[in-house]
Amino acid sequence: MNCNQVMREISEYLDGELTPDMKRQIERHLEGCGHCRTVLDQVRMTIDIFCDQQKVELPQDISARLHQAVKRRLSAQR
Amino acid sequence: MSASNPHRLPSKIVKDDEHLLVRAAKRGDTQAFEELVSRYEQKIFRLTMNITRNKEDAEDAMQDAFMKAYTHLKDFGEESRFYTWLVRIAANEALMRLRKRRPNQVPLDQPIEGEDDLMPREIEDWGPSPEQRYAQNEMGGILNKVIDQLRPDFRTVFVLRDIEELSTEETAKILGISVPAVKTRLLRARLKLREMLGQYFQQGGQGELQPGHA
Numbered sequence: 001m002n003c004n005q006v007m008r009e010i011s012e013y014l015d016g017e018l019t020p021d022m023k024r025q026i027e028r029h030l031e032g033c034g035h036c037r038t039v040l041d042q043v044r045m046t047i048d049i050f051c052d053q054q055k056v057e058l059p060q061d062i063s064a065r066l067h068q069a070v071k072r073r074l075s076a077q078r
Numbered sequence: 079m080s081a082s083n084p085h086r087l088p089s090k091i092v093k094d095d096e097h098l099l100v101r102a103a104k105r106g107d108t109q110a111f112e113e114l115v116s117r118y119e120q121k122i123f124r125l126t127m128n129i130t131r132n133k134e135d136a137e138d139a140m141q142d143a144f145m146k147a148y149t150h151l152k153d154f155g156e157e158s159r160f161y162t163w164l165v166r167i168a169a170n171e172a173l174m175r176l177r178k179r180r181p182n183q184v185p186l187d188q189p190i191e192g193e194d195d196l197m198p199r200e201i202e203d204w205g206p207s208p209e210q211r212y213a214q215n216e217m218g219g220i221l222n223k224v225i226d227q228l229r230p231d232f233r234t235v236f237v238l239r240d241i242e243e244l245s246t247e248e249t250a251k252i253l254g255i256s257v258p259a260v261k262t263r264l265l266r267a268r269l270k271l272r273e274m275l276g277q278y279f280q281q282g283g284q285g286e287l288q289p290g291h292a
Contacts (some may be wrong), residue, residue, distance in 0.1 A: 011268055
């Protein structure tokens, strides 16, 4: 298995979705390839940073308008 | 070297009492539904904002998603989680607005070219804990800038799979594309985001991204 083939499988490797045989082949390559190991670690880090640190603030006015709209809808239903 | 476990743990967003609130809301308890709105509005806004990258569209998509959820609450079978169901509705609302605003831009089912060469050209060391080198708001700015520049079809898959933690099958269903297409886009999105973050994180680097979609 070469670097490009490893890159093709890197996502599914991270998600634990590969067959045991494919996983073994990738790990064998990773043991001897610093480049692929670095990319793998950085991709893993990228996902974690996005999940943990990407903040999208909900502006107060948008939240207030949502609650107003929901209240209107709920009272119309009664 | 091991990746025996998937890199993410199951979602911690959903609290245990969700099904009780949903049942109460189904019985007509309006406070229960309002509690569900309060609980998930922040998350749903992040989702719609991440897909549309436009505040106005994100707000509309979020409002319509909650309204639709309320209208169809009686049809919600409780075999899945309410939050996942809500994410599905909100993602569809956001996608509709994205397609409307950018009809000529990168359709979600566009084939991906250049499949052969995936090995990144730049592999720089990020040094230890790059996330600790930036203040929280500074990091937030970088992440928003980077995700803004990702192709919408890659971005949407990344948001649904990695941020919202939906399954590949659920993501494929929402987007109306095949499971292999979701996998290809997710791989490309992750590699592209790594590359773009690398411009900031490589030691001593303070990258500036160029406008346009990556």
